Amino acid sequence: TYLFLADVALQSAQPAGFPSSWAGLSADYEMDPDILSKPQYASQLKTALLSLPSMSIVMTNRDLFDSQTGIYANSGSSGVSWERPGSIELIYPDGAEGFQADCGVRIQGGYFRQPSACTKHSFRLLFKGIYGPTKLQYPLFGDDAAKEFDTIVLRAGANDGYAWGGNESNVQYTRDQFMRELQLGTGNAASHGRFVHLYVNGLYWGLYNPCERPDGSFSSSYCGGQKEDWDVMRHKSFTVDQGDRTALNQMLSLCQEAGKSYEALMKLQGKGLDGEARPDYPCLLDLANYVDYMIVNIWGGNWDWPWNNYWLARDRTAASTGFKFYCWDAEDVMLTSRSALNFNKMNDNFSTEVGQPHARLKDNAEYRMFFADRVHRLFFNRGILTPEALIARYTQMAAGIELAMIPEAARWADQHGSNVTPAHWISMRDRILTTYLPQRTSIVLGHLRSAGLYPSVDAPVFQIDGSPQHGGRIRSSQSLTMAGGNVIYYTLDGTDPRVPSQTTSVGGTTSEILVAESAGKRVLVPAGPVANAWRGGEAFDDSTWTSGAGGVGYERSTGYEPFFTINMVNSMYGKQTTCLLRIPFTLSRDPATLGGVQLGIRYDDGFIAYLNGVEVARRNFTGEPVWNSAAEAQNSDVDAVNIENISLPDVQKYLKAGQNILAIQAMNQSTTSSDFLCSVMLVAGSNGSETPGGVSPRAVRYTGPITLGESACVKARAISGVTWSALNEAVFAVGPVAESLRISEILYHPAGDPNAEFVELTNVGSEAINLNLVRFDK
Secondary structure, eight states: OOOOHHHHTTOOSSOTTSOSEETTEEOOOOOOHHHHTSHHHHTTHHHHHTSSOEEEEEOOHHHHHOTTTOTTTTTTOOSGGGOEEEEEEEEOTTOOOOEEEEEEEEEEOSGGGSTTTOSOOEEEEEOOTTTSOSSEESOTTOTTSOSEESEEEEEOOGGGSTTSTTOGGGOOSOHHHHHHHHHHHTTSOOOOBOOEEEEETTEEEEEEEEEEOOSHHHHHHHHOSOGGGEEEEETTTTEEEESOSHHHHHHHHHHHHHTTOHHHHHHHTTBOTTSOBOTTSOOOBOHHHHHHHHHHHHHHTOTTOSSSSEEEEEEOSTTOOOBEEEEOOOOSOSSSTTSOTTOOGGGSOOOSGGGHHHHHHTTSHHHHHHHHHHHHHHHSTTOTTSHHHHHHHHHHHHHHHTTTHHHHHHHHTTTTSOOOOHHHHHHHHHHIIIIIHHHHHHHHHHHHHHTTSSOSSOOOEEEETTEEOOSEEEOTTOEEEEEOSSEEEEESBSOOSEEOOSSEEETTEEEEEEEOTTOEEEEEOOSSOOOGGGGSSSOOOOTTSEEEESOEEEESSSSSGGGOSEEOHHHHTTTOSEEEEEEEEEEOSOGGGEEEEEEEEEEESEEEEEETTEEEEEESOOSOOOTTOOOSSOOOHHHHTSOEEEEOTTGGGGOOSEEEEEEEEEEOSOTTOSEEEEEEEEEEEESSOOOOOEEOTTOEEOOSOEEOSSOEEEEEEEEETTEEOOOEEEEEEESSHHHHEEEEEEEOSOSSOGGGOEEEEEEOSSSOOOOTTOOOOO
């Protein structure tokens, strides 16, 4: 491709060879003379076009703009049938080596792919053998990212671009890229991206953001395994991109149990109570990844999330480290018209889509402490969400596209009749840098404290010889002190000075799960009357009933799939409204020692619950039930997926030490209802008091200055009463390790004896070096 920059300024509303309309809508090709007639912009146009690399898509105009078959003219159509052959090139203005590859081209996006929404659309490039190479092999996103790709997305800006009519003065084109970079900065995998000028069949098409699509291939590249082994879901309704929802349903179900059980919280991560991996426990959730993902989106005030705009994936093999969550389409953040400086994302209940794990886990005190620890890591001590780090990152990113906004504004700013100019972009950039980024972190910290996700007790602050220093090099003669107005415990061996409570506080009391949502059960859709003995309290043979575990239900559309594993669609839809459940459980102690007992249940549409034959709760049904009773009212889908906690006063007298039966008659309102759900748990309080985590036997109470004889990972917490602070941790390197330590010799793979390999290290300085914690970075 040859690009003639002088021609860009002359790009007209009707270039030769291009159609005047796109499937009935007026085509848009022109570079707006209202902008380019202004000297301050016209004089910088060529420099602006050379300020970024350029990408060029070449394909037939028919494949792009034909009213019946063109992908751009029919931008609302999707899928492989709307994929067309094309060529993609990357051209550097300084002559550096780029690439050219033949590929498939599609239109990408959700709402903004609609022709009625905007005229600038996103593209997706797919590398397949029918067009050319099966992968793009090029370090498109630098040396720290993958170097081969099945697909690349060219993002057009959407909510952060001129596509959003009425929001033009707020655009930055950086917000999604910035949020994805923040997730990368947390230490997790996230979609890499960059900015380019895009040309389509020689015409300037605007500023675009090529980035990775976080699918199975992406997950394999950054987290290991084979791409075919990854279950991948994306927005909305956990749409399956690859694999299936089996593990997702297991994860969401166990999250409910983990909200009230430390053991279940560890099991969710594939671990036992000792924190060690258990091969018999599949790892379902990467908790650090998920919490960091939550924090980044909460910090950004992501208005259009968690019910939308996400990707998640899990390796389904035994090597799995749990579901990973990836930021995506995070454009409605950071001072858009719907994401103000003080926007409190904690006002969302997170009860849907990717918010569900958090909504279920936040009742667990250990989850809240883990969440607080991750917040402290990011919000303090030069973390990526400290104002200084944020301002530096955004300043650099915005500077990279400032000039590019001139041709972008000339190309697209007027598509909805707006008269904005690049000056509006500069004004919004400055508001973000001077108003939002300096204040947002402290505002969100207050929101998190109010929500119980960050403690009222401040974490200790590390000082070296009286001056704040968070890790790094120190001399062996220097003293480490810890500032804070409370009692402080610390360790030097990298372990937490606090040990978790093995029980979990729910509403201020210690809880014990008597029946988990994932409990085994017997299920029957009756074809006629069933003896009342099925309700428990007397002998009953349920051996012919369906056996399973987890929730019971069916879904003919979407919504309930994460909440049931026993599918009753063939037995119930169009046939029956009643479903009977018998759940046996063992009580290992005197029921009198139990505190308050609660029934937690998701239901659509009604139910009656029995404990050992005695009715203890009901909803949406009156009178005496029969074998084919129907619910008398509807429980909406929104309410049905949320646990309703029902207190069962004096229910201890119906329980007994040993075997018990929880029985449920679950009822739909109609045989033709499109869905049905019953998922139940039974939780009891204890008459004892909760321990909010204790002092580790390895911890030392801080009493004064500490001299480190060797490099150490220092971890410390403050405690006031029974309230612990978040964890503060840092590595202090004692002595001139980096300055004086050298690799002086390597013997690699010697012939005859592979065990004779060695690496020789030499201290080239005059001061002795302790090698504790020394490691090779790469």
